[in-house]
Amino acid sequence: MKTILITGASSGIGKATALRFQSDGWNVIATMRDPAAGSDLAALDNVHVTRLDVTDTGAITAAVAEGIARFGRIDVLLNNAGYGAYGALEAFSTERIRRQFDTNVIGLLETTKAVLPHMRANRSGTIVNISSIGGQITFPLGTLYHGTKFAVEGLSEALHYELEPLGIRVRIVEPGMIKTDFGGRSFDFAMDETLSDYGQTAEAMGRLFGKLASDPSAPEVVADVIWQAVNETGDRLRFRAGADAEVLLDDRKAEDDESFIGRIKDLMGS
Known part of the structure; x- marks a missing residue:
């Protein structure tokens, strides 16, 4: 029986993926910052819920060791934990900037590093990194979030070369707009009232997101793509999740910068 370790499994894409793999007979190591949030998952057969905060190296190491001790091996790592920081760059403190990159990039790298010796010894394994359409496309006031997701795309592609000779595969999943709590506890919006120069851009971003999120996909759609x-x-390296991801990423690939960015600006203004 194969085993998957999932970060950020308490809700949304992570939880949907835990349920998807468990229902197909896999062992699931469902990790999250607060294991109490995973009590329903813990009640299922072959699911082990444990604490893992991707900004805590000790917690990462402990969770990986605990998962291997429970199920004997880890065949797949799903790096799913993350959140979105949006707002004017000037409105973010250095602490909040570092938190965005520590969670979405450094945490992903540290979790991957913790699992790699095990996969390397087995000469097999798959690492799936959750990126976003925001790893290929940018939206207004998303300097930090898009910076992290572009980084995930680049590091994943480089790791693909690095790990393939060792029998370890790397995959990137790029969801579009998904029905999750991304706009709630997984969303960090910063706007200083003194920075009124950015007010019109913030209003335009609201209009744009309203249009893009009018028909989001369910988290189960992403779980199926995973x-x-x-x-x-x-x-194959990249996998898109959601009809909007297919359309937007195809358009981005087909158009030059001026044309695509111009179309985004049109959507912001209309």
């Missing part, structure tokens, strides 16, 4: 990515036998 399942596909894990079971892909070829060398």
